[in-house]
Amino acid sequence: MSTLAINGGEPIRTKSFPTWPTLDPADIEAFENIYNSRRWGVGGTKVPEFAQQFAEFQGANFGVCVNSGTTALYIALKAAGVCPGDEVITTPYTFQATVVAILMTHAVPVFVDTAPDSFLIDVSKIEDAITEKTKAILPVHIAGYPSDLDTLVEISNKHNIKIIEDCAQAHGGEWRGKGVGSWGHFGCFSFQSSKNLCAGEGGIILMNDRELYERTWALHNCGRTPPDAEFDNIEPFGANFRMTEWQAALLLSRLTRLEEETNLRHMNMRWLDGWFGEIPGIKVTPIDPRATRCGSHGYKALFNSEEFEGISRKVFLDAMRAEGIPIGYWYTTPMYRSSFLKSNLFGQDLDYSDVHCPETEKICQSGLALSQNVLMGSEEDMEDIIKAAIKIRRNVGELLSE
Ligand SMILES: Cc1ncc(COP(=O)(O)O)c(C=O)c1O
Known part of the structure; x- marks a missing residue:
């Protein structure tokens, strides 16, 4: 019998995360x-x-x-x-x-x-x-x-x-x-x-x-x-x-609520860092100690397929979503590959074909992202995110193709 929700198992959660914008x-x-x-x-x-x-x-x-x-x-x-x-x-x-x-x-x-x-x-x-x-x-x-x-x-x-x-x-x-x-x-x-x-x-x-x-x-x-x-x-x-x-x-x-909301998002972000950092195949974004508070417009981490038994980022994301976690990724193309740089409406015709930024190209392929409304969740909500990732890690065999 399958354990992972993507294969018919019980999902970690079915309830939604906080919605944005909040109303008052x-x-x-x-x-x-x-x-x-x-x-x-x-x-x-x-x-x-x-x-x-x-x-x-x-x-x-x-x-x-x-x-x-x-x-x-x-x-x-x-x-x-x-x-x-x-x-x-x-x-x-x-x-x-x-x-x-x-x-x-x-x-x-x-x-x-x-x-x-x-x-x-x-x-x-x-x-x-x-x-x-x-x-x-x-x-x-x-x-x-x-x-x-x-x-x-x-x-x-x-x-x-x-x-x-x-x-x-x-x-x-x-x-x-x-x-x-x-x-x-x-x-x-x-x-x-x-x-x-x-x-x-x-x-x-x-x-x-x-x-x-x-x-x-x-x-x-x-x-x-x-x-x-x-x-x-x-x-x-x-x-x-x-x-x-x-x-x-x-x-x-x-603005009267921003201080409290920022602290909540920042705290949840650091909490997720602590736990994700323990899961092989997920790398947390290094934070400079001088970055004393993060604006936390979302959470970012990196997926390492090799350390996750070779499953692709897409397979991991699909499995997480099936567990009820709205995880995704942000930018998939480095800006210098944007088609609008060539013959745009401002009349420029810029050629970046020789430009390569290997680190950006890597994160475009391996980045993971949770949006800021997810970071407004409770401790229990954050635990569900980690539980889902751990569940997938433990049962990754179910996702490996024959
Ligand atoms: C990094 C970054 N710069 C600039 C902007 C532009 O802001 P706006 O959508 O208000 O024009 C955005 C907004 O989406 C952004 O994410």
Whole structure:
């Protein structure tokens, strides 16, 4: 008789994991207040209030709210002075928006491989990729795991190159106790529906420098100066990339819960690391001890087929799902293999056929991922994930083809 659920055995669980986004009556009240205020857009108080509170939450001096994470990256690149033909160093293991934002400025993305097993840019390889055209470095704190910000800041200072942190997946993440997004010249976050702090759509750019703040403000708001401007119209040019009061009100309400939710996800992530690390064939992502809190927009690990009696990642994932665990993987293609880099709508025709990043290519094939809502589960929920993996490991013989 078969034990594994995929072969007809009893599954480890049939109940679902927490759903996202969570609902709270306080959010509805926030909406009603906006409705009754008749100030739904520019001139309202919620957008500036949220910008200030979120900047404080992540440890930055200023925040400029925009309509998406992609916009946040685009505006930050422009405020950093990135021009057509400049080069921007980034990671090939990311969501396409990171790369599309660079293309939107007509600059050229330069890909630096990820560090072994880490899913994050290998900071030891960045200096080799710097040329006289390099204008910015765009690290991505993927799944909320903070990149090595100490080294990034050091490189930035040494070469006078701007750092734009892509924090779209890293709300609440901290490096040496200080929020991600407050280390580089700019920190860009997304509030799209799946994100750990969400309002359907939206984004924010954080920064510490007043001059960069005023430039960013103008770029997102038709060239206007911010109400608290200290400089004379630093950037007289921009367009409408503004956030609405509805979004800001919802974000303010949800921000009150982010600290607790981030701690829960981080705790569950570390707990899963401890247990997965004991299972031959599953490798946990090394976490730098300076990454004091992970934004945990999901959980990541690596599957090693050879150490799992030769079964493929697909077979393992199918067996886990049959046990009731919604596990999958994220990116399967390194960004430099994206078809949109060749003859895209911004008129570029970029050829990356000679680019190979072996570590990224490896993780694209072997990565495992749980989404952030799963990390909002209870201790018992986490135990079920581990129980399912152990059950499959013990009964792997059932999955081996004759
Ligand atoms: C790493 C990364 N960068 C940028 C973005 C873009 O954010 P948005 O979808 O809000 O434009 C996302 C969001 O999906 C992302 O995951």
